[in-house]
Amino acid sequence: MRKLILVVCMILLASTWGCTSGAPPLPTPTNPAAVPATTLPSAAPITVSTQTPTNASTPTPALTKNVALEAYQAVLQNKRSFHSNDKATVYLNEILANLGASIKVSRYAVLDMDGDQTPELVLELTQGGYPIFLEVLRYTNGVVYGYLQGARGLNELKEDGNFKWANSAFNTGYGKLTFESDRATTNIVGYRDVSLDGKGVSTETYFIDNKPVSKEAYIVFSEREDGKRSAAWLEFSQDKSANSMVEANNSSIDIPAPATPKFTSLPLSTPRPTILPPSLTITAGNNTLQEIMDVLRKQKGVFHITESPDKKYIAFMYSVTNSLYDDMTLYIWRTGNIGPKAAINKVDHVGAILWSPTSDYLLVDMGTYVLRYGALFSVGDVREVTTLNYFHIPFFSPDGRNLVYSAASEEKKMDTVKGHYLDPGEAFDLKLFNIASTSSAFINKGNETTDYSAIGWLDSNTISYDKVSYSVQDNEMIDESVKYKYDIRSKMSLTDGDHKFTTDDYWKVSRPLYEQMKTDVFGITWSPDHRSVVYGKGEKEVWGGDIWFWKIGENKPILIQSMQLLDKIVWSNDSRYFMFNSGISYTESVRVVNAQNNKMYTISKFGSMPLFSPTSVYVLFTESVNLNSPYLKETETGYSHYVSVLNLKTEVIETITKPSSSVEYIALGWLGDRRLMYKKIDNEKKTEEIVEMDLQR
Numbered sequence: 001m002r003k004l005i006l007v008v009c010m011i012l013l014a015s016t017w018g019c020t021s022g023a024p025p026l027p028t029p030t031n032p033a034a035v036p037a038t039t040l041p042s043a044a045p046i047t048v049s050t051q052t053p054t055n056a057s058t059p060t061p062a063l064t065k066n067v068a069l070e071a072y073q074a075v076l077q078n079k080r081s082f083h084s085n086d087k088a089t090v091y092l093n094e095i096l097a098n099l100g101a102s103i104k105v106s107r108y109a110v111l112d113m114d115g116d117q118t119p120e121l122v123l124e125l126t127q128g129g130y131p132i133f134l135e136v137l138r139y140t141n142g143v144v145y146g147y148l149q150g151a152r153g154l155n156e157l158k159e160d161g162n163f164k165w166a167n168s169a170f171n172t173g174y175g176k177l178t179f180e181s182d183r184a185t186t187n188i189v190g191y192r193d194v195s196l197d198g199k200g201v202s203t204e205t206y207f208i209d210n211k212p213v214s215k216e217a218y219i220v221f222s223e224r225e226d227g228k229r230s231a232a233w234l235e236f237s238q239d240k241s242a243n244s245m246v247e248a249n250n251s252s253i254d255i256p257a258p259a260t261p262k263f264t265s266l267p268l269s270t271p272r273p274t275i276l277p278p279s280l281t282i283t284a285g286n287n288t289l290q291e292i293m294d295v296l297r298k299q300k301g302v303f304h305i306t307e308s309p310d311k312k313y314i315a316f317m318y319s320v321t322n323s324l325y326d327d328m329t330l331y332i333w334r335t336g337n338i339g340p341k342a343a344i345n346k347v348d349h350v351g352a353i354l355w356s357p358t359s360d361y362l363l364v365d366m367g368t369y370v371l372r373y374g375a376l377f378s379v380g381d382v383r384e385v386t387t388l389n390y391f392h393i394p395f396f397s398p399d400g401r402n403l404v405y406s407a408a409s410e411e412k413k414m415d416t417v418k419g420h421y422l423d424p425g426e427a428f429d430l431k432l433f434n435i436a437s438t439s440s441a442f443i444n445k446g447n448e449t450t451d452y453s454a455i456g457w458l459d460s461n462t463i464s465y466d467k468v469s470y471s472v473q474d475n476e477m478i479d480e481s482v483k484y485k486y487d488i489r490s491k492m493s494l495t496d497g498d499h500k501f502t503t504d505d506y507w508k509v510s511r512p513l514y515e516q517m518k519t520d521v522f523g524i525t526w527s528p529d530h531r532s533v534v535y536g537k538g539e540k541e542v543w544g545g546d547i548w549f550w551k552i553g554e555n556k557p558i559l560i561q562s563m564q565l566l567d568k569i570v571w572s573n574d575s576r577y578f579m580f581n582s583g584i585s586y587t588e589s590v591r592v593v594n595a596q597n598n599k600m601y602t603i604s605k606f607g608s609m610p611l612f613s614p615t616s617v618y619v620l621f622t623e624s625v626n627l628n629s630p631y632l633k634e635t636e637t638g639y640s641h642y643v644s645v646l647n648l649k650t651e652v653i654e655t656i657t658k659p660s661s662s663v664e665y666i667a668l669g670w671l672g673d674r675r676l677m678y679k680k681i682d683n684e685k686k687t688e689e690i691v692e693m694d695l696q697r
Helices: 007-018 061-076 092-099 215-226 242-247 289-296 503-516
Strands: 082-084 103-111 120-127 130-140 143-150 162-168 171-180 183-196 202-208 211-213 233-235 302-307 313-318 328-334 341-347 350-355 361-366 371-378 383-396 402-408 428-434 439-444 450-459 462-473 476-487 492-501 521-526 532-539 544-551 558-565 568-571 577-581 587-594 600-606 618-625 640-647 652-655 663-670 675-682 687-694
Touching (some): 061 143, 092 103, 092 130, 103 130, 143 171, 143 183, 183 215, 211 215, 289 302, 289 313, 328 371, 341 371, 341 383, 350 383, 361 383, 383 428, 383 450, 402 462, 503 532, 521 568, 532 558, 558 587, 600 618, 600 640, 640 675
Parallel strands (some): 082 143, 428 450
Antiparallel strands (some): 103 120, 183 202, 202 211, 328 341, 350 361, 361 371, 371 383, 383 402, 402 428, 428 439, 450 462, 462 476, 521 532, 544 558, 577 587, 587 600, 663 675
8 A cells, every 4th residue: 555645744734835825827807896987197198209210111129119108108098998808998997997996006017028029018906005906008000908917816027027826825836928919828937736636645746838847947947037037116106197107117118227236145165154254244224124134135045034023133044056955054144233143054955944932042944854853043143052853843832942843753663553554654752842951851752553743832831732543444544633732830731622533534624625726715724733724715816705614523614704805814823713804905804713612803903914922812913093193194094003912811902002193003023922022113203113012911
């Protein structure tokens, strides 16, 4: 019998994929009821040179560009209609009206997408600042054609016209548009596809130009695509004329040169220093988190750029060969410093950088298999503390003092039941690593019939884990998982609820969902304990429809919310709560749901998604209020912002900061069980500072 990769790993992998936003590359928007047309501002005609070269029988490329720009100019002024791919002949204001009153043009790019020497005009259409569609205008043979594209199907547009698309979390790639009069087609340049068989075994395949390639070849290909120059986007303001929008590109369609990097690429021929040389430093600006991020993102050979929870550090890996598979060095850059510090030891096959909640330590995760290893570093001196071997991933405690993880048993000769059916076949132990003492201790040892699998932390003293038992009936293996919680002080374990489940129970829920991902299911997101799932069902192209919640062991799902645009689903660490939002505006309602009794709370947030505390007791978020601040008149809403916390036990919202007409506050995150962090912004003095505080018990 062919061995299968451990089903628990597949469940974890499915959970990770479920958080990935994806949609077909060429979705068609829904057709809402028409609203009064939104008229774009009028503008004077664009001035371009249209002199025909002497003795020329056909237009030159430069002349064609000029004529195309004039045509686009007229479309933007609503003086000229164009042939749309979902309607006959329409004006731009009619397209905007059909899409909804809040849809607007936010920015644009002029580039030759198909290499025919005639530029296309790409308009980004947003709702509440969030990209929803792109309208691609193309001029040919005296006619302007418009092709409406979904933002998820055409994103990260490059200067050469290539872009990324996502058909689902299992099907992503790169494409380029080819045009016909009535439609635009995505020509697939390369893609990655993941398929699941009936038993949950995944198979990944990679293609470039429709030819199968190795994973390594695809990674090189994708790095090359990602490294191309991005399309030059320019902001479109309703306060400025359509004329100035197009004139900014002029008749030669020159793409603005990128800004000069503040430091040059990392040296490839010199030995790696402990501190980067002066040529690799930022000598201008305040060396803020964003400035450092911007610099690193321009560098070749830099991977896994990750900011610390306290926003004071940025960690990244550097490869002198510009390869994810060769040796790399860890660098840590503190904000305010002119350069980063490097670790002494090199590592390879890095999968991720995991920060401790307190930002004192980080773990560099490595490996090419479910049995992995990691190097733990102290942040202040970039010193390697220890290395650990583990299954899947380790978990920092909320106070940052301990790590819990599962590890393959060192008793290699143990004849386990699962070893005859699954791979890897070793028993799994549950272990606790104390960072201060650099010592590991067994919580539970696996044996011939039992595994122990870490789920995470419920608080800084309580670990959540699964006890998985294996048996054989009629030559078929049967597994059963029971969730426990372990107190590291008393060293006692108790069952956490009475919900047991088997792999068959899991597939009864997951198999139909993954099948329906081909049609109308989207956003599948599993809880950390893999016993519940939340997903959307409806208009997959735009991620709109009903939100459903399904517990393993239940015969059918429960409807949570009807007719909802979906952006993100986020679970609490203890799997007892989840939240979701629509993502159509910076200011919007977020639903927080108690997964035990399906009770739902609604909070109004601004900006980023609210944040569950590590102990799953609180939700941190930013709210808005209109204080008629003279400093915020030019912002989208003019509102001031402040920080609040929802206590999930008492169901009470507490205001943490009170704004004024000049000072506002933005929630940033959690640094432990009860320690939170926010940004204080003084708009009058034009200053910002990060503040940490502890919630009162």
